[in-house]
Amino acid sequence: MKSGSRLEKILSTGQFAVTGECGPPRGADPDAIRKKAAHLKGMVDAVNVTDNQTAVVRMSSLAACLLLLQEGLEPNLQMVVRDRNRIALQSDILGAYALGIRNMLCLSGDHQKFGDHPSAKNVFDLDSMQFIQMVRKMRDEGKFLNGQDIDSPPKMFIGAAANPFADPADFRAVRLGKKVAAGVDFIQTQCIYNLDRFERFMQQVRDMGLDEKVYILGGVTPMKSVGMANYMKKQVPGMDVPDEIINRLKGVPKQDQAKEGIAICVETIQRLKEMKGISGIHIMAIEWEQRVPEIVETAGLLPRPSVD
Amino acid sequence: MVVAESKPINEILAMIQPYKKILVAGCKGCVTVCNAGGTKEVEILASEIRIACKKEGQVAEVTEITLERQCDPEYMDQLAEVIKDQEAVLSIACSVGPQYIAGRFKDKIVFPGLNTTFIGGSIEHGVFAEFCQACGACVIHHFGGLCPIARCSKSLLNGPCGGSAEGKCEIGNDVDCIWQLIYDRLKGLGQLDQLTQIIPCKDWSTSRDGGPRKTIREDLKL
Numbered sequence: 001m002k003s004g005s006r007l008e009k010i011l012s013t014g015q016f017a018v019t020g021e022c023g024p025p026r027g028a029d030p031d032a033i034r035k036k037a038a039h040l041k042g043m044v045d046a047v048n049v050t051d052n053q054t055a056v057v058r059m060s061s062l063a064a065c066l067l068l069l070q071e072g073l074e075p076n077l078q079m080v081v082r083d084r085n086r087i088a089l090q091s092d093i094l095g096a097y098a099l100g101i102r103n104m105l106c107l108s109g110d111h112q113k114f115g116d117h118p119s120a121k122n123v124f125d126l127d128s129m130q131f132i133q134m135v136r137k138m139r140d141e142g143k144f145l146n147g148q149d150i151d152s153p154p155k156m157f158i159g160a161a162a163n164p165f166a167d168p169a170d171f172r173a174v175r176l177g178k179k180v181a182a183g184v185d186f187i188q189t190q191c192i193y194n195l196d197r198f199e200r201f202m203q204q205v206r207d208m209g210l211d212e213k214v215y216i217l218g219g220v221t222p223m224k225s226v227g228m229a230n231y232m233k234k235q236v237p238g239m240d241v242p243d244e245i246i247n248r249l250k251g252v253p254k255q256d257q258a259k260e261g262i263a264i265c266v267e268t269i270q271r272l273k274e275m276k277g278i279s280g281i282h283i284m285a286i287e288w289e290q291r292v293p294e295i296v297e298t299a300g301l302l303p304r305p306s307v308d
Numbered sequence: 309m310v311v312a313e314s315k316p317i318n319e320i321l322a323m324i325q326p327y328k329k330i331l332v333a334g335c336k337g338c339v340t341v342c343n344a345g346g347t348k349e350v351e352i353l354a355s356e357i358r359i360a361c362k363k364e365g366q367v368a369e370v371t372e373i374t375l376e377r378q379c380d381p382e383y384m385d386q387l388a389e390v391i392k393d394q395e396a397v398l399s400i401a402c403s404v405g406p407q408y409i410a411g412r413f414k415d416k417i418v419f420p421g422l423n424t425t426f427i428g429g430s431i432e433h434g435v436f437a438e439f440c441q442a443c444g445a446c447v448i449h450h451f452g453g454l455c456p457i458a459r460c461s462k463s464l465l466n467g468p469c470g471g472s473a474e475g476k477c478e479i480g481n482d483v484d485c486i487w488q489l490i491y492d493r494l495k496g497l498g499q500l501d502q503l504t505q506i507i508p509c510k511d512w513s514t515s516r517d518g519g520p521r522k523t524i525r526e527d528l529k530l
Contacts, residue, residue, distance in 0.1 A: 082462070086509065108469050111461050113479045122462075129466035130509040145509065163470030168491045171468070171503070178466060178506055190470055237471045237478040 002139065002185060003157035005102035006074045007046040009307040010280075011186060011215040016273060017280030018301050019076060019188065019217060020044035020292055022068065024059035033064050037071040039289040043296050045304055046074040046103055048188070048282070052083065055115025062092060065101050076159060077101050080109025085125035086134065086145050093138060097154030105159040105188065106131040129182050132160055136183030158183060162216075163190035164201035166238035173204035179214075186215040188282040191232075194240040195271055202277050211277030218272040221284045222295060223261035226250050262295060269299040309338035309429065310402040311436045312345060312422040314353070320398065321360050323419045327396040328367065330357065332421070333387065333409070334374035335401035342436055344422055345400035347374040353400060353421060378405030384412045391416060427458075444514030444521065450507060452493035457510075459486035465507040 001008060010017045020040045025032035040047055047068055051061040065075035077096050079089065096104065108128040112120045126134065134145045135158050142153040162176045176187065192198045198218070205211055223229045226249040233241035245264060252260045265283075272278050281301070285292050296302055324330055332354045340346030354370045361368040373390055376383045378401035391397065391413055399406035400421035410418040426438035441458040447465075448455045457463045461479045468487030471478025475488045494500050512518065 108462055108464065110471070111479045113461075124463045125512065126509050127462070127464040127466050128469075129506055133506070134509070161470065166468065166470045167472045167474060167485070168468070168488055171491055174504060175466075175468075178504065182506055237473045237476075 003102045003155045005046070005157045006307050007076065007103050008157040008185070010045050010305055015305050016301070017046075017215070017217060018044045018296060018304065019046045019048060019280065019282045020289070021048045021050065021282070021284040021286075022064065022289065023050050023053060023287065024061065024064040026056070026058050028059065030067050033059070033067040034071055036289045037068055037073050040292055041071065041073055042304060043293050043302070044073075044283065045280075046076045048076040048078055048105060048284075051078040051080045051107070051109065052115075053078075053110065055082065055110050055112040055117070055120075057116060062096055062099075062101075065096065066099050069100050074103065075101055076103040076105055078105045078107060079131075080107045081124055081126050081128065081131055082109035082112065082122050085123050089126070089131065089134070090138065090144055093135060093154050093156065094150075097156065102155070103157045103159060104135065105161065106135060106184070107161055128160060129178055132158060132179060132182040132184050140183075157185050159186045159188060160184045161190065162187045163238050164192075164198055165190055165194065165240035173201060173208060173210065176205060176214075177208055177210055180210055184214055186217060186279070188217045189219040190238065191219050191221040191284060192268060192272070193245050194242050195268060197240060199275065202275060206277050215279040216277060217280040217282040218268075218275070218278050219282045219284060220265050220268050220272075221286060222265035222288065222291065223249060223257075224288060225254070225257045225261070228261075258291075262291060262298075265295055266298045269295070269301070273299075309341055309427070310404075310424060311342045311426050311428045311438075312339050312402050312424045313342075314344055314349070314400070315421055315423055317353075317356055317360070320353070320419070320421055321357065324357070324396060324398055327417065329369045329371075329393060329395045331371045331373060331387075331391060331394040331397045332357070333378065333397055333399045333401070333405070334372075335378040335399075335405055336374055337377045337379065337401070339401055339422065340374075342430070343434075345402075345405075349400060350374050353398070357398075375401075375405075378402075378408055381408070381412070384408055387413070442515070443510070443512070444518075445511065447507075447510075450502065450505075451490045452497065452499070452502075454486055454490050454493065456486050456490065459484075465510060 022036045049061045049064045052058055061078055065077045068075040106128050137143055139155050142150050160179045164172050229246050229249050232239050249257050269281050332350050334345045334350035350372045354372045357370050375386050396417040397409050398419045398421045403424040406418045406420045427440040428436050428438040431437050438458050443457050461477050472485040477483040477485045
């Protein structure tokens with residue numbers, strides 16, 4: 001075992017993993033996290049905690065991870081290189097491990113131009129690839145990035161993201177291969193709506209043998225409405241929402257669109273479950289954690305396995 | 309070259325408002341090339357200031373000069389005479405210029421008339437773009453001769469990120485994704501294998517992160 005996390009144990013024993021997501025509040029109320037935790041408990045194996053996603057200030061990911069731990073959930077600490085240099089990243093990793101966090105996701109992060117503080121100075125000392133390398137070095141060599149020994153190295157299960165739908169299309173699997181070479185243990189993908197395109201990506205991934213070297217969790221986000229689908233299609237760069245999805249949502253009365261969105265999500269999960277090279281599902285129900293139990297149950301993903 | 313652009317005239321007028329004797333100082337270097345601070349721009353700006361003052365019923369004495377360069381101590385001598393009668397200097401060189409003037413003439417107030425924007429070049433008439441961030445350790449040969457430090461919004465050395473769509477950057481459709489351009493160029497050169505190598509983290513100590521920088525050329529020192 002690299003980290004001994006629950007997520008690692010499930011994936012390494014060949015069981016289909018389910019991860020969820022919890023966006024911290026734009027305030028200091030711990031109950032906001034506890035409420036989300038209650039919806040996700042027993043429904044997923046680990047919960048990603050986003051790190052100031054879309055560059056909007058929120059409760060720190062590390063603090064929210066600790067609140068999840070206290071509620072009996074296993075957190076997956078998302079960290080972006082937008083806001084922290086190598087000193088702060090390493091420091092936070094040591095702190096996270098000391099608090100009991102065992103999974104992390106190494107990300108570059110959305111540019112602050114989108115966020116609520118567009119006048120901020122950014123960091124980008126490392127990129128996500130170099131970030132993965134650094135966390136692996138800390139774990140496997142017990143050394144800081146500068147080569148100095150760490151007294152008690154943090155043993156993280158190292159995750160990263162992959163967006164099969166960004167450009168250049170032919171390079172996406174190659175870039176995933178670079179993350180594998182950098183030392184990533186698991187991958188969570190961007191939200192999948194275009195399954196045919198995702199299947200082509202996975203074919204390339206399998207041809208390169210990458211699915212044998214890394215656990216790939218397919219990302220899904222249930223659509224709440226046709227408005228949300230249109231927004232994601234038009235406003236979110238690197239997101240591929242086919243017209244077919246929009247038309248399905250449009251084809252039902254407004255009050256049934258959420259139900260239809262969940263049905264689409266469940267169908268996607270079912271196809272992903274059958275897809276060679278997919279080791280699990282990452283459900284990003286954005287501000288909709290209360291619907292996760294319904295999704296995992298309908299998709300036949302319950303009960304979640306217990307681990308020692 | 310160093311690219312700069314004029315500050316809004318109202319901002320300039322507000323800065324210089326307390327002063328009645330003003331020297332507008334241009335530069336024949338980079339800012340002449342990017343049409344922001346040469347002889348012609350000095351003339352225009354001086355006229356604008358005179359007209360604005362007249363409108364307000366104020367009398368301002370505006371003098372014009374354009375130096376060979378404002379980033380060289382020897383050319384500062386050209387200011388020595390004319391600056392004597394001035395209260396303030398409005399430099400429309402890049403921001404090096406006003407700092408040289410401030411360093412040399414202790415009793416003169418100095419204002420920047422330009423915003424210095426970046427190291428770059430013109431890409432079409434009237435359009436300038438950033439090409440270099442002066443990191444102090446050039447690595448563009450790893451990227452087909454294109455710089456992701458200056459030209460990727462996240463300065464990724466192992467891009468592109470997941471926000472690259474149809475050749476554009478996630479921050480806006482008016483920004484090219486340099487990683488798409490790097491990919492296309494290396495593909496054209498038959499060198500895509502270069503992009504399978506992980507570029508290790510960069511030593512930023514040669515960049516501004518290492519503190520203010522200085523280049524010492526022993527071969528040129530007197």
